[in-house]
Amino acid sequence: MRPVRFNIHPKEAAIADAIGMGKAPDGVPGEGFFATQLSSVVGLARKNSLWPLPFATSCCGIEFMATMASHYDLSRFGSERVGFSPRQCDLLMVMGTIAKKMAPVLRQVYIQMAEPRWVIAVGACASSGGIFDTYSVLQGIDQVIPVDVYVPGCPPRPEAIIDGFMKIQDLVGQESIRRRNSEQYKALLNSYGIQ
Amino acid sequence: MSLNNEIVQEKLIEKFGDQVSQFATSYGMLSFESPKEMNLKVLQFLYDEPSLAFTFLTDICAVNYPDQKGAELVVVYHLHNLKENIRLRFSVSTSLENTDVYTATKLFESANWMERETYDFFGINFVGHPNLKRILNVDEMDYFPLRKEFPLEDQTRIDKDDEMFGRG
Amino acid sequence: MEHNHITLPEGSIEKTTTTLNIGPTHPATHGVFQNIMEVDGERVVSSEQTVGYIHRAFEKLAERRPLYQITTITDRLNYCSSPINNMGWHITCEKFLKIETPKRVDYLRVIIMELARISDHLICNSIVGVDTGAYTGFLYVMQYRELIYEIYEEICGSRLTTNMGRIGGFERNFTNTAFTKLEKFLNEYPKVLKEFENLFTRNRIFMERTQGTGGISAERAMNYGFTGPNLRAAGVDYDVRVHQPYSSYQDFNFTVPVGTTGDNYDRFLVRNAEMWESISIIRQAYEKVQAFKGAEAEVYHADVPEYYLPKKEDVYTKMEALIWHFKIIMGEIDLPKGQIYSPVEGGNGELGFYLISDGGRTPFRLHFRRPCFIYYQAYTELIKGGMLSDAVVTMSSLNLIAGELDA
Numbered sequence: 001m002r003p004v005r006f007n008i009h010p011k012e013a014a015i016a017d018a019i020g021m022g023k024a025p026d027g028v029p030g031e032g033f034f035a036t037q038l039s040s041v042v043g044l045a046r047k048n049s050l051w052p053l054p055f056a057t058s059c060c061g062i063e064f065m066a067t068m069a070s071h072y073d074l075s076r077f078g079s080e081r082v083g084f085s086p087r088q089c090d091l092l093m094v095m096g097t098i099a100k101k102m103a104p105v106l107r108q109v110y111i112q113m114a115e116p117r118w119v120i121a122v123g124a125c126a127s128s129g130g131i132f133d134t135y136s137v138l139q140g141i142d143q144v145i146p147v148d149v150y151v152p153g154c155p156p157r158p159e160a161i162i163d164g165f166m167k168i169q170d171l172v173g174q175e176s177i178r179r180r181n182s183e184q185y186k187a188l189l190n191s192y193g194i195q
Numbered sequence: 196m197s198l199n200n201e202i203v204q205e206k207l208i209e210k211f212g213d214q215v216s217q218f219a220t221s222y223g224m225l226s227f228e229s230p231k232e233m234n235l236k237v238l239q240f241l242y243d244e245p246s247l248a249f250t251f252l253t254d255i256c257a258v259n260y261p262d263q264k265g266a267e268l269v270v271v272y273h274l275h276n277l278k279e280n281i282r283l284r285f286s287v288s289t290s291l292e293n294t295d296v297y298t299a300t301k302l303f304e305s306a307n308w309m310e311r312e313t314y315d316f317f318g319i320n321f322v323g324h325p326n327l328k329r330i331l332n333v334d335e336m337d338y339f340p341l342r343k344e345f346p347l348e349d350q351t352r353i354d355k356d357d358e359m360f361g362r363g
Numbered sequence: 364m365e366h367n368h369i370t371l372p373e374g375s376i377e378k379t380t381t382t383l384n385i386g387p388t389h390p391a392t393h394g395v396f397q398n399i400m401e402v403d404g405e406r407v408v409s410s411e412q413t414v415g416y417i418h419r420a421f422e423k424l425a426e427r428r429p430l431y432q433i434t435t436i437t438d439r440l441n442y443c444s445s446p447i448n449n450m451g452w453h454i455t456c457e458k459f460l461k462i463e464t465p466k467r468v469d470y471l472r473v474i475i476m477e478l479a480r481i482s483d484h485l486i487c488n489s490i491v492g493v494d495t496g497a498y499t500g501f502l503y504v505m506q507y508r509e510l511i512y513e514i515y516e517e518i519c520g521s522r523l524t525t526n527m528g529r530i531g532g533f534e535r536n537f538t539n540t541a542f543t544k545l546e547k548f549l550n551e552y553p554k555v556l557k558e559f560e561n562l563f564t565r566n567r568i569f570m571e572r573t574q575g576t577g578g579i580s581a582e583r584a585m586n587y588g589f590t591g592p593n594l595r596a597a598g599v600d601y602d603v604r605v606h607q608p609y610s611s612y613q614d615f616n617f618t619v620p621v622g623t624t625g626d627n628y629d630r631f632l633v634r635n636a637e638m639w640e641s642i643s644i645i646r647q648a649y650e651k652v653q654a655f656k657g658a659e660a661e662v663y664h665a666d667v668p669e670y671y672l673p674k675k676e677d678v679y680t681k682m683e684a685l686i687w688h689f690k691i692i693m694g695e696i697d698l699p700k701g702q703i704y705s706p707v708e709g710g711n712g713e714l715g716f717y718l719i720s721d722g723g724r725t726p727f728r729l730h731f732r733r734p735c736f737i738y739y740q741a742y743t744e745l746i747k748g749g750m751l752s753d754a755v756v757t758m759s760s761l762n763l764i765a766g767e768l769d770a
Contacts, residue, residue, distance in 0.1 A: 055388060057395050057417050058766045059442040062486075063523055066512075069505035084390040099769075101333045102395060102416040105387050128354070131435065134420035135340055135349045136332060155523050222458060222703045251585055254704075254715060256730040273704055273717070273732075277585070277599070280606050284704065305588025308740045316422070331415035331769055340423060347423050 043173040046090070046116070049078040050165075050172065053089035055109065057096030060123035063155040064095050072158035077165060086112040091168060092145075097125035098138045110145045111194055115180050118172065119147045120164055124154045146188055198246065198279040200225040206247060210240055226284035234270075234287045235297045241274060241283070242302055249274040249283060252299070255309040257317045259342045267291045268317055272299070289319065298324040316341035372748070375403045383751075387416050393490060393758075394765025398742075400754070407746050407754055412739065418769040425729040429694035430456055430530065430670070433729065438524040440731065441767040444483035444710040446475045446515065449527050451707035454609050455716040456530045456670070459703045464665045467655050468532040469611035471663070473648045474545070475518070475527065476610070477641040481552075482511045483710030484592075484634040484641075487762040491631055492563060494759045495572045500562050507555050510548050517541040531671040532664025545649065553642060560635055570628060577745045577757030578626035587744075588737040591712025593761060596633045597625030603708040614651070617644050627753075627760040634762075669696055694724045704732075711735055711762055735768040 025044060027036030052074075056064055067074050068082070083089045086109050098106055110119070121141050124130035127150040129139035141147060148171055151164035179185055189195070200220055207215050207227065215237065217228040229237050241249040253273040260267055266288035274283045289296055298321040299306040310321045311330040318339035321327055329336065338345060348355070348362075371380060380401040387395040395416035401408045421440070425433050437448040450472050457464060464472075485508055489501035512522040517540050519527040528534065563569045579587075584597040594601055602619045604612040620636035622629030655662075664671055668687045677684035690696050698720040706715040715732030738761065745761075746754040 059439055059523055061394075062442055065486075066505065066509065066522075069509075070502050071506060071509045084388070097417055097419055099416055099418050101418065102387060105416070109388060132419045132424070133348050133352075133355060133360075134424055135345075135347065136418045136420050137349075139349070139352050139354055157522065221701055222705075224704060226702075252588060253706075253713070254717065254730070254732040256717060258719060258728045271717075273715075277601055277606075282704070284702075303588070304583075304586045305737050305740065308736065312736075329415075331418040333415075340420070347420070347427055 039175065039177045040173075042177065043175055047078075047169040047172040050091045050118075050168070051081055051083050051089045052079050052091040052093045053084065053086060053109070053113070054082055055092060055094045055096075055106065057094075057098065057102065058125070060095035060126070060155040063158060064093070064122070064161065067158040067161050072162065074162065074165065077162070077169065079165075086110075087114055089113065090117060090172075092117065092119045093122055094119065094126045094141050095122040097130060097132060098141050099136050100138050101136070103138050103141075103144050106141060107144045107194075116172075116175070118149075118168055119145055120149045120151065120168055121147045122151045122161055122164065123156060124152055126150075127152060130154060144192065145194075146192060198276065198281050200281070203247060203281065203283065206244065207237075207240075211237065224282050224284055226286065228286050228288070231270075231287040231289050231296050234272075234285075235299065235302070237285060238272065238274075238299055238302055241285075247276065248278065249276050249281075251275040251277050252303040252305050252309075253282070255299070255306055255313060257313045257319055257341075259317060261343045263288075265290045268294060268319055270296055270313065270319060294319045295322050296320070297322050300324060315339070318342070370408075371403055372406065372408065377403050380408050387413075394763060394768070396739075396758075396763065396765065396768075398754075398758075400751070402751060405750050405752075407749055407751060410743050410746060410754075412742060414736075414739070415769055417765050419766075422728075422730055425726055427725060429696075429724050430698070430726075431691070433726075434528075435524070435526050437731075438526055439766050440733065441483065441709055441711060441714070441735075441764050442523060443486050443764060444479035445523065445525050446479040446527050447483075447707060447709050448714065449525060450476055450610070451705075451709070451714055452716060453528050453530050454707060455703065455705040455718060457665075458705050459701065459718060459720070460530070460667075460670065460699070462531055462665055462667050462670070464532060464610075465662050466611060467652060467659065467662045468664060470648045470651045471533060471537060472528070472610045473612065473615065474645050474652070475515075477645045477648070478511050478514060478548075480710055481638050481641050482508050483762070484638050487710075487760070488559075488563075488631055488634050491573070491627070491756065491760045492569070494756050495569055497562065497569070500559055504555065504559055507548070507552055510544065510552070514541060514544045514548065517544060529664060529671050531667045534672075536661060536663040542649075545645075549642065549646060549649070556635070556638060556642075564632070564635070572753075572756060573627035573631060573760070575624075576627050576749050576753040577630075577760065578624050579741060579745055580625065583744070584625060584741070587741040589712070589741070590734050590738075591709070592630060592633045592637060593625070593738055594712065595620065596622035596629035598623055603706050603713050607706060609705075609707060615644050615647050627756055630760045697722055697724055698726070706732070709734060711764070711767065712738070714767075733767045735763050739763055739768060 025036050025040035027034055054064055121127045126141050129137050149164050149167050151160055153160050204218050214233050215227050215229045219226050241247050253275045255272055258269045267290055269286050269288045272285045296319055298310055310324055313319050314327055315329045315332055380403050383400045383402050385398040387397045397413040398410050400410040421436050424436055434449050434452055437452045438445040440448045485504045489504050492500040515525050516522055519525050579597055581598040584594050600619050600621045617640045620633050622633050672691055673684035673687055678688045700722045702719040704715055704717045706713045712734030717730040718726050719728040721727040745757050
């Protein structure tokens with residue numbers, strides 16, 4: 001028996017009353033117009049259509065495949081299309097151990113991404129080196145690129161990856177328009193040696 | 196009569212005399228040693244001899260025994276006769292000063308990367324190898340990490356506190 | 364890379380070959396492999412592989428860790444079928460320490476290992492489909508991998524990196540929920556596998572893409588050290604479960620599927636056939652487990668207090684259990700001296716554990732014989748003269764798992 005309805009509300013089974021609506025940003029409504037901040041609208045559009053670049057190296061990559069598959073379904077959040085070209089993607093999802101041999105490649109991919117870009121470090125290895133405290137493993141990708149969200153776990157469950165993704169969505173929705181040109185952001189990139 | 200460890204041992208002693216030594220059987224597998232100059236001759240004999248026919252190279256690896264002066268690095272070949280289902284372990288030892296060992300790539304194609312890995316980890320120079328360079332580590336690495344003298348952790352990392360990990 | 368002597372093939376209209384870098388991050392390479400290919404138009408003339416982009420130094424790490432801590436790193440070898448690696452390591456330790464496991468433990472292990480094999484072959488075959496352009500098969504079977512993950516979760520708590528079992532058996536008996544989930548899987552999965560086969564096996568496009576590409580003869584395959592489904596597709600019926608049975612595989616009735624030409628199509632078919640055999644083995648093992656009654660049905664580990672962690676109730680009440688618990692956790696138990704090489708049939712072939720111990724609490728040297736590392740060398744020969752798109756399908760049909768390759 002294939003299930004066809006997933007959005008069954010636990011208390012109200014009649015579907016007509018049980019559809020939830022997303023929260024609109026703060027603003028001034030009127031007849032035929034809605035005035036709000038530019039950054040809210042842009043953030044709302046961006047956060048619901050993030051295109052990730054799955055930089056999957058090892059075991060966390062298999063959990064990502066399970067997240068993209070139909071059971072946990074990341075495309076509900078707008079990332080139906082995963083891209084592999086850095087130019088076309090907003091979100092770099094680093095999943096798996098990054099060895100020292102791979103670090104320059106990761107940096108190059110990050111530099112090739114166009115602004116605005118976000119980075120999520122999925123798994124213990126990407127966050128801090130994980131269980132591999134060895135001579136060949138980079139102890140966390142924040143040694144080479146700036147990271148926005150860290151998802152712990154070895155490997156994190158798909159629900160945890162989705163939770164990290166939703167936190168990125170919060171960050172994207174609330175980002176100010178001027179952030180990418182600000183002094184603070186430039187200083188952050190300079191500290192990594194990225195112009 | 197089908198092949199077993201005693202017959203393999205007899206044939207080896209018959210062919211090589213006292214060049215093969217240290218015969219031992221542990222957990223059902225026969226193991227023996229020979230000087231490193233003889234490694235290709237022994238492998239070729241085991242490959243070509245019709246009654247032995249060890250034509251499958253399972254594994255090549257190396258071990259570092261820092262206490263055995265003059266024989267610190269031991270290269271271990273695991274061979275397998277698929278028809279008779281007999282396995283064999285053959286080791287040659289070399290010292291840290293002169294780490295040349297003849298390559299087995301002409302006989303077994305699978306020895307190519309396995310010898311590169313052994314070179315990468317232990318520094319054993321396989322003479323005659325078509326492409327002996329590092330395979331798993333970064334090319335710029337200047338030491339051989341799996342030797343016992345080198346530590347596991349990267350000593351330049353600053354975010355892990357060795358005191359808290361019991362290694363201070 | 365030296366390419367002064369790359370000669371163009373006959374009939375080429377180019378002046379030189381083009382160097383194409385299929386770099387470490389690429390959707391077609393499943394895992395981080397770099398291939399620098401010389402192509403003449405669309406035909407591949409030669410290629411060179413670079414590996415090591417995920418080298419995590421397992422062998423050096425294992426010299427620091429007592430036996431139980433090594434199980435966690437064996438998980439991360441072939442992470443698509445990590446229970447096989449865990450059981451393989453525990454079987455190696457049991458052979459080394461001369462521990463006999465009871466039959467019920469062996470049969471439970473067989474169930475888990477065959478589930479892991481199905482899970483590994485499902486990923487491989489569905490990704491071959493994705494690489495030829497057919498995404499549906501992948502999404503459809505991932506749903507059934509979730510069922511397998513649920514079974515693992517019921518037994519050990521974790522989905523992917525399972526760290527399952529102990530030296531001598533399992534950490535707890537399989538619950539009734541685990542058996543219910545297993546029955547659900549055995550009821551539903553054969554229909555799904557049949558539908559998956561219908562999508563691909565006699566599909567004209569798939570057959571044209573995969574037949575005749577990436578082939579290798581049996582002699583070359585053995586010389587390259589191939590094992591597992593890749594070798595069986597080339598025609599050699601070498602299976603460690605039959606040659607050197609471990610965990611009571613000799614009590615089971617199964618056939619070893621063998622191909623003829625060793626090309627991509629044969630590898631796909633061999634893996635599908637192995638999945639059918641695995642289902643049959645799981646059914647036989649399940650019946651055998653159900654046949655144990657009474658006290659025997661509660662046995663889930665061998666009686667080896669030196670290596671098997673005692674139950675917590677005993678640790679808090681009995682003195683001996685407390686002492687053993689302390690000794691095992693703190694690693695106070697020394698291993699006997701000796702060396703052993705013990706292979707198991709992993710999803711990709713013969714996964715071997717070469718353990719040397721000098722009497723300390725951790726191994727002196729532990730070397731993993733990793734099948735992916737050994738057969739990836741043959742990739743250059745497999746794709747020579749073929750098209751670039753065939754090179755992509757060949758790579759995915761070989762089932763290269765980066766974690767196992769670089770270790």
